[in-house]
Amino acid sequence: MFEQLNDVERRFDEVTQKMSDPQVAQDIEALKKLGQERRRLEVVVELYRTYKQLRDDLAGARELLESDDDEMIQMAKAEVKELEPKLAEAQEALELALLPRDPLDEKDIVLEIRAGTGGDEAALFAGELFEMYQRYAQTRGWSVEIMSASPGAVGGFKEVFATIEGDDVYSSLKWEGGTHRVQRVPATESQGRIHTSAVTVAVMPEAEEIDVKIDPNDLRIDVMRAGGHGGQSVNTTDSAVRIVHLPTNLIVVCQDEKSQHKNKAKAMKVLMARLYDLERNKALEAQGAQRRSMVGSGDRSEKIRTYNFPQDRCTDHRINLTMHNLPKIMAGDLDPLVTALRTRDQAEKLKQNA
Numbered sequence: 001m002f003e004q005l006n007d008v009e010r011r012f013d014e015v016t017q018k019m020s021d022p023q024v025a026q027d028i029e030a031l032k033k034l035g036q037e038r039r040r041l042e043v044v045v046e047l048y049r050t051y052k053q054l055r056d057d058l059a060g061a062r063e064l065l066e067s068d069d070d071e072m073i074q075m076a077k078a079e080v081k082e083l084e085p086k087l088a089e090a091q092e093a094l095e096l097a098l099l100p101r102d103p104l105d106e107k108d109i110v111l112e113i114r115a116g117t118g119g120d121e122a123a124l125f126a127g128e129l130f131e132m133y134q135r136y137a138q139t140r141g142w143s144v145e146i147m148s149a150s151p152g153a154v155g156g157f158k159e160v161f162a163t164i165e166g167d168d169v170y171s172s173l174k175w176e177g178g179t180h181r182v183q184r185v186p187a188t189e190s191q192g193r194i195h196t197s198a199v200t201v202a203v204m205p206e207a208e209e210i211d212v213k214i215d216p217n218d219l220r221i222d223v224m225r226a227g228g229h230g231g232q233s234v235n236t237t238d239s240a241v242r243i244v245h246l247p248t249n250l251i252v253v254c255q256d257e258k259s260q261h262k263n264k265a266k267a268m269k270v271l272m273a274r275l276y277d278l279e280r281n282k283a284l285e286a287q288g289a290q291r292r293s294m295v296g297s298g299d300r301s302e303k304i305r306t307y308n309f310p311q312d313r314c315t316d317h318r319i320n321l322t323m324h325n326l327p328k329i330m331a332g333d334l335d336p337l338v339t340a341l342r343t344r345d346q347a348e349k350l351k352q353n354a
Helices: 002-019 028-064 070-097 119-140 169-176 232-236 260-286 326-330 335-353
Strands: 109-115 143-151 157-165 178-184 195-205 219-224 240-245 250-254 303-308 313-316 321-324
Touching: 002 028, 028 070, 070 335, 109 119, 109 169, 109 260, 119 143, 119 157, 119 169, 119 178, 119 195, 119 326, 143 250, 143 260, 157 169, 169 195, 169 335, 195 260, 240 260, 250 260, 303 326, 313 326, 313 335, 321 335
Parallel strands: 178 303
Antiparallel strands: 109 157, 109 195, 143 157, 178 195, 219 240, 240 250, 303 313, 313 321
16 A cells, blocks of 8 residues: 555656646646646645654654653653554545545536426426535536526426536536435425425536547437527527437437527537446446445436425435435535545445455
């Protein structure tokens, strides 16, 4: 482990030096990649340097135990007692940091939210979930852009696709894929009865051309007049774009932009992410039992969380975690959930590597 850590430390210093090179500073893309690598390495390097300092301090304290001075020995014993657990914690943190990293963790994502069972109430909750992720993204300094949306009859969304871009987006939101169930009294319910509705969420790593190869002959691209909200220009120009991927019959429609070119670019981005997600799921299925971790597979069919408004609780079924203060969670305070899911996943990986 320590040979690996020394290599990490050397690479960190090398990347830091490269970033200060004036020639590299002029290459925005290269600088961005180096910056991402440096941030990833910095976490491990800081933990390693803390570990080394604690190890050296503990070694020094143990040497003092051989002293002839009783007072010095007592001080050394107290220091050893304090440093030993700290060193053990630092080593555990290092082992976690060295776990194999998901190569997709740094990717931006395409977020898909669809209203499921529950009609208008499901569409309303789909809208609230989307707002929850928007607010969480805002706290993390990420940017959110709607790619395609189909509004519900009384508000919310029948479905919405959006990109979320920033540092380690997939790393934080990959746990959100699955079925989200809501239990509450709908605004339209006159008898005060609690209804249960469902919304499905898919978190797809944004695909690049190197990830997905699309044969242009496999696409049918239709241009049509946009419908719905958006002002007069939406309905007077043929700006909406529908792309059908013939081999899979995946369909993506984008009409939010007034420009046909922009709508086509957005639709292709969503299509690439969906195809990439499809291929990844096939590969995971082929791995059989390895597919599922303790926090689930991310399948849309899997019920992952229940939001019970009358009882003011949110339960994540994968890790049996129940939290209260639903308004705070719906306002975008997802860090406690993300941290708990990540911790359980890391614990499982440590067991597998033991």
